[in-house]
Amino acid sequence: MLKQVSQVLLSMQRYSWEQGVAAQAFLELGETNTVILLARDAVQRQGADGRLALMRDNEGVTDPAANGEALLVVARLTKDPILQAGLDAMLAYLLKTAPRAADGTLFHVTDAREIWVDSLYMLAPFLAVAGHADEAIRQIQGMKARLWNSEAKLYAHIWDEDRQALKRASHWGVGNGWAAAGLTRVIRTLAESRVSDRQLLQSHLREIIDGCLAHQREDGLFHDVVDQPETFVETNLAQMLAYSIYRGLAGGWLPPTYKEKADKMRAAVHQKVDAAGYVQGVCGAPTFDRPGTAPEGQAFFMLMEAAWKDSQ
Secondary structure, three states: OHHHHHHHHHHOOOOHHHHHHHHHHHHHOOOHHHHHHHHHHHHHOOOOOOOOOOOOOOOOOOHHHHHHHHHHHHHHHHOOHHHHHHHHHHHHHHHHHOOEOOOOOEOOOOOOOEEEOOHHHHOHHHHHHOOOHHHHHHHHHHHHHHHEEOOOOEEOOEEEOOOOEEEEOOOEHHHHHHHHHHHHHHHHHOOOOOHHHHHHHHHHHHHHHHHHHOOOOOOOOEEOEOOOOOOOEEOHHHHHHHHHHHHHHHHOOOOOOHHHHHHHHHHHHHOOEOOOOOEOOEEOOOOOOOEEOOHHHHHHHHHHHHHHHHHO
């Protein structure tokens, strides 16, 4: 099943963040040769401003950074100066020239002053693994201050900086999945000596997971908007949370009681993979407003399986 899912992923057209999450999936599965190919193509499609894997001009500010960790690994492995230059350009864009709010929090898109929960995955893990842990944490704090609903223990989707108000207050399931998986990757990267930072992120990750689990369906899945049962049943959040839980169990920052919950989600997701290897029922590309299939849905099945294997 895993091989079929990965083959389907490689057959799909991919925007910048989709290329990045695909590369991350193969990276965590240990399939280095495929990671090298995906990273090379991300640099081949790099914009003049440093953004990776561009398929169109308005790919976004932080989405291209989803390619960052895979490119970093490949640049170090191959010692290819072209790949290193591509890595340096992506990092320089994020640190110096990318559009941002007054407090330094990066906007998610190029054509509006908006901060999206998606950036918790696209941006923060790359900054952390590239040696800019302080900046990664600062970005997390900036996004959390605007988007986190402490009462619901869920993230809203989009903040409008000009209006100083939420543009989309809905607790989008995949958005909370991006947050959980992004924090998971940052925690895995932070040095053990950063005890306070690790504890704060681990506690917040558990809040996100618990906030989502409060709305889990009997079948192990979730609704597209987590706390709105009238929205469609969606597959990808279950994969994203299972990934985060398995990594937390292996890393020792989640208690063993979460294993049963992750196993239930994983079993439900396996039932959603069809004979051809398509993970059905995720937020469907390219509009993500209805159930379907998507590169990120394929990639998170692979990430979930990699995390599950490492947790055994």
